Amino acid sequence: MSEQKRDVEQLRVSDLHAFYGESHILHGIDMKVNRGELVTLLGRNGSGRSTTLKSIMNMVGKRTGSIMVNGNETVGMPAHQIAHLGVGFCPEERGIFSSLNVEENLMLPPTVRSGGMSLDEIYEMFPNLYERRMSPGTRLSGGEQQMLAMARILRTGANLLLLDEITEGLAPVIVQTLGEVLLKLKAKGLTIVLVEQNFRFAAPLADRHYLMEHGSIVEEIASHELEEKMDLLNTYLGV
Amino acid sequence: MAELLGFPPQVLFGQLLIGLINGSFYALLSLGLAIIFGLLNIINFAHGAQYMLGAFVAWLGLKFLGVNYWAALVLAPVVVAAIGIVIEKTMLRRLYKEDHLYGLLLTFGLALIIEGSFTHFFGVSGQPYSVPAALSGGNNLGFMFLPTYRAWIIVASLIICFGTWYMIERTKLGAYLRAGTENPQLLQAFGINVPLLITLTYGYGVALAAFAGVLAAPIYSVSPVMGSNLLIVVFAVVVIGGMGSIAGAIVTGLLMGLIEGLTKVFYPEASTTVIFLVMIIVLLIRPAGLFGKEA
Ligand SMILES: Nc1ncnc2c1ncn2[C@@H]1O[C@H](COP(=O)(O)OP(=O)(O)OP(=O)(O)O)[C@@H](O)[C@H]1O
Ligand SMILES: [Mg+2]
Numbered sequence: 001m002s003e004q005k006r007d008v009e010q011l012r013v014s015d016l017h018a019f020y021g022e023s024h025i026l027h028g029i030d031m032k033v034n035r036g037e038l039v040t041l042l043g044r045n046g047s048g049r050s051t052t053l054k055s056i057m058n059m060v061g062k063r064t065g066s067i068m069v070n071g072n073e074t075v076g077m078p079a080h081q082i083a084h085l086g087v088g089f090c091p092e093e094r095g096i097f098s099s100l101n102v103e104e105n106l107m108l109p110p111t112v113r114s115g116g117m118s119l120d121e122i123y124e125m126f127p128n129l130y131e132r133r134m135s136p137g138t139r140l141s142g143g144e145q146q147m148l149a150m151a152r153i154l155r156t157g158a159n160l161l162l163l164d165e166i167t168e169g170l171a172p173v174i175v176q177t178l179g180e181v182l183l184k185l186k187a188k189g190l191t192i193v194l195v196e197q198n199f200r201f202a203a204p205l206a207d208r209h210y211l212m213e214h215g216s217i218v219e220e221i222a223s224h225e226l227e228e229k230m231d232l233l234n235t236y237l238g239v
Numbered sequence: 240m241a242e243l244l245g246f247p248p249q250v251l252f253g254q255l256l257i258g259l260i261n262g263s264f265y266a267l268l269s270l271g272l273a274i275i276f277g278l279l280n281i282i283n284f285a286h287g288a289q290y291m292l293g294a295f296v297a298w299l300g301l302k303f304l305g306v307n308y309w310a311a312l313v314l315a316p317v318v319v320a321a322i323g324i325v326i327e328k329t330m331l332r333r334l335y336k337e338d339h340l341y342g343l344l345l346t347f348g349l350a351l352i353i354e355g356s357f358t359h360f361f362g363v364s365g366q367p368y369s370v371p372a373a374l375s376g377g378n379n380l381g382f383m384f385l386p387t388y389r390a391w392i393i394v395a396s397l398i399i400c401f402g403t404w405y406m407i408e409r410t411k412l413g414a415y416l417r418a419g420t421e422n423p424q425l426l427q428a429f430g431i432n433v434p435l436l437i438t439l440t441y442g443y444g445v446a447l448a449a450f451a452g453v454l455a456a457p458i459y460s461v462s463p464v465m466g467s468n469l470l471i472v473v474f475a476v477v478v479i480g481g482m483g484s485i486a487g488a489i490v491t492g493l494l495m496g497l498i499e500g501l502t503k504v505f506y507p508e509a510s511t512t513v514i515f516l517v518m519i520i521v522l523l524i525r526p527a528g529l530f531g532k533e534a
Contacts, residue, residue, distance in 0.1 A: 057428045083430030095425045099417040107411070108418055109429035156430075 088153030116157030262496020287466030293452025365460030481531020
C-alpha cells in the first residue's frame with residue numbers, strides 16, 4: 001500500500017471522556033488510527049481499554065469530546081448509525097445470542113459496506129462454524145464462540161474492526177489461527193484496534209501500541225521502539 | 240350416540256368447544272403480552288383495555304362509518320396499534336431503565352383511564368355486534384352443533400398465533416426481536432435501529448389484543464369492562480406458561496381454555512377458579528412456568 005493511502009484517517013479520538021452513571025472512567029483520550037493500521041490498546045485490568053472501544057460504539061452512559069469515524073463526527077450519533085460508517089465490534093464477553101443458532105448469529109449484523117466476506121468464505125475460514133451452523137449459538141465451545149464473534153463482523157464488510165480480547169481463554173493453536181486471520185485482514189487493508197492481554201500475540205502483529213492507565217493514554221509506542229521501551233512496558237503491564 | 244363418562248356428548252363437546260374458544264382468546268392475548276414483556280420489559284396492564292378498544296373501534300366503525308366486520312378485522316388493530324405507538328413513544332419509552340413496577344403502574348393507570356372514559360360515554364351494559372352474514376349459521380357434526388362463527392374464531396386465532404410464532408422463530412425480523420430481547424445494546428451496536436424495533440413490537444402486541452377484541456365482538460357484548468375481566472385470567476395463563484416463550488404462551492392459552500371447559504362439565508363450581516389453582520400448583524413446582532427457562 002502506498003504511503004499516501006496509509007495516511008487516510010480512519011479513526012480519530014480527541015479529548016474523549018466517558019462515564020458510567022456517576023463514575024468518570026475515561027479522562028481525555030486522544031488517539032488516531034490510519035487506514036490499514038493495526039493498533040493495540042495495552043494496559044492492566046480496569047485501565048479503561050474496553051470502555052474506550054465501547055465509547056466509540058456509543059455503548060457507555062455518556063461521552064464527551066470528539067470521535068471521528070471515516071471522517072464523520074459520531075459523538076452525537078445514535079448507536080445504530082455508527083456501525084453503518086463501517087465499524088465492526090467484537091465485545092469482550094463475545095455477545096453470542098443463545099436464542100439464535102450459529103447461522104442466525106452469523107447473519108445478524110446488517111451489511112454496512114460492500115466487500116465483506118461471503119458465507120461460503122467464512123465457513124471455509126472457520127470450518128467448525130459450518131459443522132455447527134444449526135446449533136444454538138451458546139452451545140459452541142468458548143473458542144468456537146470467539147470465532148463466531150469475529151466471523152460475524154467480517155461478513156458485514158466493516159473496514160474498521162474493534163476487537164476486545166479475542167484470544168482470551170483460547171488454546172494456543174486457535175490463537176495462532178486468529179493471528180493468521182488478523183494478518184490476512186490487514187493485508188486486505190482493514191483497520192484494526194485490538195485490545196489485548198496477550199502481549200506476545202499482539203506485538204508481532206501491531207504497527208503501534210497505546211498504553212493505558214487509569215482511563216488515560218500514558219504512552220504511544222511504535223513497533224520499532226518496542227525493544228528500547230520494554231522496561232517501561234514492564235512497569236505498566238507487569239509482563 | 241351413547242353417553243361419554245356419564246355425560247351426554249352434546250354437553251361434553253359443547254363445553255370443550257367453549258373452552259377452545261376461550262383458549263383462543265387467552266392464546267392471542269398472552270402471546271401479545273409475552274412479546275411485549277420480552278423486548279420492552281414491561282408488563283402491559285393496558286392489554287385488556289386495548290382488547291376492548293379493538294372491539295369498540297369495530298362497533299363504532301360499523302355504527303357511524305359503515306365499516307363492515309372484515310374491514311374492521313384489519314382496521315381496528317391498525318388504529319389501536321397506532322394509539323399504542325403514541326403511548327410507547329411518549330410515555331413507556333421513559334421507563335425502560337426503571338424497575339418493571341413502573342411500567343406496570345403506568346399501563347394500569349392508562350387502562351383505568353381508558354375504561355373509565357368508555358364507561359362514562361357508553362355505560363357498562365354492552366352493545367350488540369352481529370355476526371357477519373358469511374359466518375352465520377352452523378353445521379351439525381352428528382355429535383354436536385358447531386356454529387360457524389365459533390369455528391372461525393378458533394381458525395383465525397390459530398392462524399395468527401402460528402404466523403406470529405413463525406415470524407419470530409424463523410425469520411430475519413424475528414432474529415432481531417430475539418436478539419433484542421437478549422442484548423438490545425449489542426444489537427444496536429451492530430447497526431439495528433432498536434428504538435424503532437421496540438416501538439413496532441409494542442404496536443404489534445397491541446394489535447394482537449385489538450384483533451382479539453374484534454373477534455370477540457360478535458359473541459360477547461361490546462362493553463368497556465370486557466377486557467378487565469379477561470385480563471386477570473390471561474395474566475394467570477402467562478404465569479403458568481412462563482414469560483419467556485412464544486410457543487409456550489400459545490400452547491398454555493389453548494390448554495387452559497380446555498381445562499376450564501372440562502371443569503365446567505365435571506365440576507362446574509370450580510370452573511372460574513381452576514386456572515388460578517393450576518397457577519398456584521405450577522408456581523410451587525416450577526416457578527419459571529411450564530415453558531419458562533429456570534434462572
Ligand atoms: N458498566 C460499568 N459500570 C460502572 N463501571 C464500569 C462499568 N464497566 C466498567 N467499569 C469500570 O470502568 C473501569 C474501566 O473498565 P474497562 O472494562 O474499560 O477496563 P479494561 O481495561 O477493559 O480491563 P479488563 O482487563 O478487566 O477488561 C473499571 O474501573 C471498571 O470498574
Ligand atoms: Mg476489558
